Amino acid sequence: MLYYMKLTRELEDRIERKLYRQGKIVGGVYVGRGQEAIAVGACIDLEEDDVVCVSHRDMGAFLIRGMSLREILAQYMGRATGPTKGKDANMHMGSMKYNLIAFVSMLGDNIPVAAGIGLSFMMREQKQVSICFFGDGATSRGDWHEGMNIAAVLKTPTVYICNNNQYAYSTPLERQMAVENVADRAEAYGMTGEIVDGNDVAAVWEVTTRAVEKARNGGGPSLIECKTFRMTGHSAHDDAGYVPPELFEYWEKRDPIKRLVTTMLENKHLTAKSIDEMDKRVVSEVTEAVAIAEKDPMPAPEDCLRDVYFEE
Amino acid sequence: MLYYMKLTRELEDRIERKLYRQGKIVGGVYVGRGQEAIAVGACIDLEEDDVVCVSHRDMGAFLIRGMSLREILAQYMGRATGPTKGKDANMHMGSMKYNLIAFVSMLGDNIPVAAGIGLSFMMREQKQVSICFFGDGATSRGDWHEGMNIAAVLKTPTVYICNNNQYAYSTPLERQMAVENVADRAEAYGMTGEIVDGNDVAAVWEVTTRAVEKARNGGGPSLIECKTFRMTGHSAHDDAGYVPPELFEYWEKRDPIKRLVTTMLENKHLTAKSIDEMDKRVVSEVTEAVAIAEKDPMPAPEDCLRDVYFEE
Amino acid sequence: MALTTYIEAIKQGIWEEMTADERVFILGEDVGIYGGAFKVTAGMLEEFGESRVIDTPISESAIVGTAIGAAMMGMRPIAEMQFADFISCAFDQITNFAAKCRYRWGAGIPIVIRGPSGGGVHGGPFHSQNPEMYFVHTPGLKVVCPSTAYDAKGLIKAAIRDPDPVIYFEHKFLYRRIKEELPTEDYTVPIGEAIVRRNGTDISVITYGAMVFLALDAAKELEKEGIDLEVVDLRSLLPYDKETVLDSVKKTNKVILLHEDTRTGGFAGELAAVIAEEAFEHLDGPVRRITAPDTPVPYSPPLEEFFLPKVSDIVRVARELNAY
Amino acid sequence: MALTTYIEAIKQGIWEEMTADERVFILGEDVGIYGGAFKVTAGMLEEFGESRVIDTPISESAIVGTAIGAAMMGMRPIAEMQFADFISCAFDQITNFAAKCRYRWGAGIPIVIRGPSGGGVHGGPFHSQNPEMYFVHTPGLKVVCPSTAYDAKGLIKAAIRDPDPVIYFEHKFLYRRIKEELPTEDYTVPIGEAIVRRNGTDISVITYGAMVFLALDAAKELEKEGIDLEVVDLRSLLPYDKETVLDSVKKTNKVILLHEDTRTGGFAGELAAVIAEEAFEHLDGPVRRITAPDTPVPYSPPLEEFFLPKVSDIVRVARELNAY
Numbered sequence A, B: 001m002l003y004y005m006k007l008t009r010e011l012e013d014r015i016e017r018k019l020y021r022q023g024k025i026v027g028g029v030y031v032g033r034g035q036e037a038i039a040v041g042a043c044i045d046l047e048e049d050d051v052v053c054v055s056h057r058d059m060g061a062f063l064i065r066g067m068s069l070r071e072i073l074a075q076y077m078g079r080a081t082g083p084t085k086g087k088d089a090n091m092h093m094g095s096m097k098y099n100l101i102a103f104v105s106m107l108g109d110n111i112p113v114a115a116g117i118g119l120s121f122m123m124r125e126q127k128q129v130s131i132c133f134f135g136d137g138a139t140s141r142g143d144w145h146e147g148m149n150i151a152a153v154l155k156t157p158t159v160y161i162c163n164n165n166q167y168a169y170s171t172p173l174e175r176q177m178a179v180e181n182v183a184d185r186a187e188a189y190g191m192t193g194e195i196v197d198g199n200d201v202a203a204v205w206e207v208t209t210r211a212v213e214k215a216r217n218g219g220g221p222s223l224i225e226c227k228t229f230r231m232t233g234h235s236a237h238d239d240a241g242y243v244p245p246e247l248f249e250y251w252e253k254r255d256p257i258k259r260l261v262t263t264m265l266e267n268k269h270l271t272a273k274s275i276d277e278m279d280k281r282v283v284s285e286v287t288e289a290v291a292i293a294e295k296d297p298m299p300a301p302e303d304c305l306r307d308v309y310f311e312e
Numbered sequence C, D: 001m002a003l004t005t006y007i008e009a010i011k012q013g014i015w016e017e018m019t020a021d022e023r024v025f026i027l028g029e030d031v032g033i034y035g036g037a038f039k040v041t042a043g044m045l046e047e048f049g050e051s052r053v054i055d056t057p058i059s060e061s062a063i064v065g066t067a068i069g070a071a072m073m074g075m076r077p078i079a080e081m082q083f084a085d086f087i088s089c090a091f092d093q094i095t096n097f098a099a100k101c102r103y104r105w106g107a108g109i110p111i112v113i114r115g116p117s118g119g120g121v122h123g124g125p126f127h128s129q130n131p132e133m134y135f136v137h138t139p140g141l142k143v144v145c146p147s148t149a150y151d152a153k154g155l156i157k158a159a160i161r162d163p164d165p166v167i168y169f170e171h172k173f174l175y176r177r178i179k180e181e182l183p184t185e186d187y188t189v190p191i192g193e194a195i196v197r198r199n200g201t202d203i204s205v206i207t208y209g210a211m212v213f214l215a216l217d218a219a220k221e222l223e224k225e226g227i228d229l230e231v232v233d234l235r236s237l238l239p240y241d242k243e244t245v246l247d248s249v250k251k252t253n254k255v256i257l258l259h260e261d262t263r264t265g266g267f268a269g270e271l272a273a274v275i276a277e278e279a280f281e282h283l284d285g286p287v288r289r290i291t292a293p294d295t296p297v298p299y300s301p302p303l304e305e306f307f308l309p310k311v312s313d314i315v316r317v318a319r320e321l322n323a324y
């Protein structure tokens, strides 16, 4: 898990702090710095045929599901070799090959879609589950409500995971909802809701694994709220001037990667040396992938017309 | 209150069982038989400048707010003298004169609208409140969620009143939501939710009056769930064959009008004689109004083109 | 042989596809025990069971979203809108998720969204709408509007088998008014093919849905005056059959574009553009539109009658064009 | 005198109306402390306070619904969509509640819904849309698409003062690219009036939004070849200025209909229909459309460039028409 968290961090840092500034990234950039534990902890133990509906700060999910660094970087640079062949914006990645569902910008739209994916598993009596990620702000959307409700009524094998990073763009939680916890909303659907420290990868893993098993065994959907913090602006162009600095300091101390490293060192699961090697490894892996992706071709202009409808 | 409940019952019976069958009503007919206590109990003590967003089983609200039987019947017969001048379907009545907001068919759309009405009162520092009626099924709509949430976040002076009549068309509550009470959803918005016997007009009056006062004094919105039962099909063409007969029997015994009569007789607030007179009165009032409305003119065909936009 | 109504034909088509293909299922409000507000799905719950005939909460957006998710996993969902008007509540899922998914990352969404549209039954502004143009203007969707029982069955089957999202508008005015004998063997009507309902030499009337029958009635009346209308029933609006439209115009050199939908931004505009672009030299007179006016659909009979196009409108405009 | 950008002009217009009329307020996502994703409302929170500059939850439908409710009570809300693409989430409230309210029972809904539309910034399928036709086809709404700073300010003021719901699309590509000197005194641009940006004798180009500038560039280029384009900027799409369009066509007898929006069901169709109906005798050549193709807006530069109409397209088509 440490590896994937570090790889996420390195990859996103490279994209946001280097490639974006060099003008090599097409469009805006959204990263999940400080939230790496959520996607990694939630996805690490999924079955290959489980289906993951990602949102825009879940890079770890792509890496764990097997999307290559080169594919991801090609996507961010608008290349023909990215999973959307240059059709959709950078983090809007999806691929049936990896059972990863690309999200649409309209927040919350994935919630009923994840229920439908789960429904198909029920109909075919397959033991797969669908996982759906979203943020605290997305819970204000009508589709979030309709989706949560229909999943609960149909008892679909779906696990809903909220990364509550306390902000939606510049909007703090208290202007988004008049409740303290997103998980408080689970009861409104007759769902179990759990709150977990989103910066503790082990805790995320444990809670999600339980919810996944429950869903797999016919127990229906759950809502898991991962408390975390967005350690950046909303996107690369946002300096987050509206966030009180204390909050960044408070959460910096709770950085999920640092925490995992500390405990692993304590428990002797890891040596300073092996961490060093891991750091070197992720850096070089990303560097290599960037080099390849940069050489990847842009899509052919006329491909604009392709794939609107099924083509033989 | 008894008068308005009886008037509602008589008016709707006449519309559904007589005029509709005589082919004098345009379009389908929805009535609130067995639910009369809700609109009456909730509206009887409102201020004139409070604003009521009605739904499709709240005839009592129209009567109490002062819409005449003739206007209402004209509306149901598609006459030019109805509040919509024949433009919209029968129960889609509204009139700024009475501070009654006509609902659109799309269930739940009124929820954010009621919040906006309340918001305007806050901005102008007026002590008015907005009241919004809807059914159990409407709570499944995305707009219901978005509207409840925004009302709670903005703390608007709004009282949301659900007539939980256990069915949405043919769909029973358990297929609509995986919770027992609609009021259970209030917590998800940080709102107070209350459950009340919707067939006990005094109880409805008491609970709503409290919520209205709270809203009037800056206490923000509330959700009130009135437990009741739809003593008819969804509309005049629906025989409700899907409803277990026991349910009708059970609720027939709890008819809100009979109950009020019994208690009033017990408490000597009323004599058999005065009830008799009241019955005669409502019958004759409705009969008169029907006679007038039937003579009212149909709209002029070319009025189809009027009022799409503001006209000097 | 027995005659099959338009609504019965839709039901037969769904029934046959559900029988033939396990992946096909239906979801929507009151489609199960009640059999649907108009009884299109009556008996299906008993035949196919709860897992394939699913009563949902009143959540149009989630109905479509759920269908999308199931479709991505290889199912063939049919989502019912109790009235086509309520499709407005699912607009985002349809136009942003379903329509663009294949284009964005290659994931096809084989869903059918169907519901009763159209006026003439005094349903008022929210039970009479013709929402087709919102979807005709959305690349990635297909839109069909059958007018006969034969097409209703053939197109619902084609829609269910189609690999892309199809919006299927049933005209509620035709449900029980239109009957015909249907083939006993399996057939489909290809999406995107128009049909010439009446061959004529003087003026082409291009139309679809319930208006087809007004055009045919007008043709009968005009026959007496020696005005010979050709009536083209588009059947599909997206994609639409440009060739059949242009061939007809090139033959008659005069054209009336007729639809029940409102005027500004209606399908007649699209047709006028294609004709003025690609058949310009063949036009011997102005392109004339006959449509509903730009208002909501009013409720009271005199208003709604004024709103809906009439046979007399077609006759009047045809005479003017003929005299041109 | 200082030049004012298109985006600054919008801001000025809102600012002046909020200063002049207490009933005017703004609500939307991140419009307060952040001043809006594109900074249109920057400084307004400080100037007008929290009660008139309202940060909302991410609830487009409730943003519009709340605005509708306040408007019914006499307020003048301006609802911001962070990107015009997200207006899809408020489609039902806009088309069914706001658009039809006055018609149904006489309650006017004076709201403005505004947001950045259009491509050219590599925003991809969900940050580049041109959703105007969904609303142009909805009677009861008004739709405007300004192309200059002068019009941006004049139209936002007119929209705020209008008694009916107005959808105001700001083209994000123009935000900071377009500048001009603005009058210091108060003015509005009437909704429904087009303007001739360039007088010409040979071919009329009818367009709006960002495409106006492509048409003007093409005109410069064609000038050298002695082809004289007239460029009509519609400014308002609903209602639109039929007279100015028809007058131009009657003068030049040839017409190009140009828009950034996709082709099928686009506004060019409506224009083609009106021209083929009412200026048929004046046409000396086919009506030609130049539009985006029928696809979502792609993200990668080569794809988006292919998608967007280009000056070279106008030049090519103008030459063909001229030779016709």
Ligand SMILES: Cc1ncc(C[n+]2csc(CCOP(=O)(O)OP(=O)(O)O)c2C)c(N)n1
Pocket: A057, A105, A106, A107, A134, A135, A136, A137, A138, A139, A141, A163, A165, A167, A168, A169, A230, D029, D058, D060, D082, D086, D089
């Ligand atoms: C329907 C809709 N409205 C607005 C936006 C613009 N937008 C993109 S991300 C975002 C904030 C999302 O906040 P949250 O759900 O908490 O996710 P986070 O970015 O904090 O991870 C907004 C407002 C959008 N994408 N979709």
Ligand SMILES: Cc1ncc(C[n+]2csc(CCOP(=O)(O)OP(=O)(O)O)c2C)c(N)n1
Pocket: B057, B105, B106, B107, B134, B135, B136, B137, B138, B139, B141, B163, B165, B167, B168, B169, B230, C029, C058, C060, C082, C086, C089
């Ligand atoms: C968005 C939408 N979907 C479907 C319908 C059709 N419809 C009208 S009333 C109704 C049932 C409403 O149930 P509920 O909200 O419980 O109100 P009740 O009729 O029981 O009073 C349905 C499905 C509608 N009007 N709007």
Ligand SMILES: [Mg+2]
Pocket: A135, A136, A137, A163, A164, A165, A166, A167, A168, A169
């Ligand atoms: Mg957040």
Ligand SMILES: [Mg+2]
Pocket: B135, B136, B137, B163, B164, B165, B166, B167, B168, B169
């Ligand atoms: Mg109910």
